[in-house]
Amino acid sequence: MDALGFAIFALAALAGGFVSGFSGFAMGLVVSGVWLHIITPIQTATLIAGYGLLTQGYGIYRLRHVLDLRKAWPLALGTVIGIPIGVEILVYLNPLYLRFGVGVLLMIYSIYGLARPVFAPMRIGTGADIAIGISNGMLGGLTGLGGVISTISCQWRGWPKDLQRAVFQPVLFIAFVVISLSQAAAGSITRETLVLYALGVPFMVAGLWSGFKMFGTIQDETFRKAVLALLLLAGLSLVVSTLPFSADR
Template sequence: MEVPVFALFALAALAGGFVSGFSGFAMGLVVSGVWLHIITPMQTATLIAGYGLLTQGYGIFKLRHVLDLRKAWPLSLGTVIGIPIGVSILAYLNPGYLRFGVGVLLVLYAIYGLTKPVFAPVKIGVGADIAIGVSNGLLGGLTGLGGVISTISCQWRGWPKDMQRAVFQPVLFVAFVVISSSQAVAGTITKETLTLYALGVPFMVAGLWSGFKLFGKINDETFRNTVLALLLLAGLSLVASVVQLALR
């Protein structure tokens, strides 16, 4: 890899780590916008899953004082069930229509949330949490956005920012374990990709550390708006990707 190209790769890793440290998710959204132009889609997907284990593992460690597995396990179980179902459904659905529809829904939800007061807290039971987790996994298998629904559901409950992250980050970690394991079984993790992973780790960790530093200085309302803004960005990116393909 040439020096200018590696500089772009490293800068994206730094930015992705920072966003993950600050918000707890959206690392893949940030890095893919750059990496898809300089490395292959398969390498991008493999690196996002691999770095996801790193960023979510770090987040879980940093928030271990508020970690509550009783709240996280139903969402995690549902996500594990939903991911392979979502992947299998892809063979029967037009992914373009699906991505566009999900993107529009995310945009509408984020705009509504940004223009309205904080939602009244919603109490959600274990059964409903498992169902939400299945939906979360389905969406992850269908679009690659494996933590969106679990993140939104944590917002609905009105929890403080630390507790939200202490629940949806273990869910994301489990999702990345499933994805990485599937990639390993499929044989898509190559020596070249592992080399790229090792080269990017220092930049990802530096971004992650600095993002967490800033996270510790914000209040719950700022965190809420940040999550909504990132969901808006995720929705717009899905819509834009479909429109771009349609115009080709």
């Protein structure tokens, strides 16, 4: 990678870290759109999982004062169950149709949420949470967006922003653990990728720190809308990835 390529790589890491620090998720969404143009898809996926462990671990540490594993474990358990199911189902489905359908649903949900007042808080039991977690993991195995459904479910409950993140970030951390172990078993983690990871860490951490600083200054409603905007972007990116010019890239 030449100097220009590394500069682009580092700026994407900085932006991804900032978005993760601010919202608690969507780092992979931000960096993949850039990294896929300068490094291989396998390297991109491996780095996203590795940096996901860093960003989610940092978020858990920063929110440890409100951490409640009793609320997080059903979602985490379901996610672990759901990831391999999603990967297996992917063998039998057309990924283009799948990404398009999920993308449209995310866009509809996000636009509706942005256009109307806050949803009335819902009470969700342990069994339903495990089922939500399984859906969350399956979507991650199918599309790579492993934290979307758990993030949405935290919004449904009407929790304050700190508690939302203290629940869905441990779920994302567990998902990245499973993904990283799978990548290690498949031999995807190479020396070159580890060097890139080490070089990008300072930029990722700088973005993460600054994003968390901004997160501490915003109100719950602003956080709700920011999450919905990121979900809208996630849906749009899935739809765009199915278009003919994207497939030919």
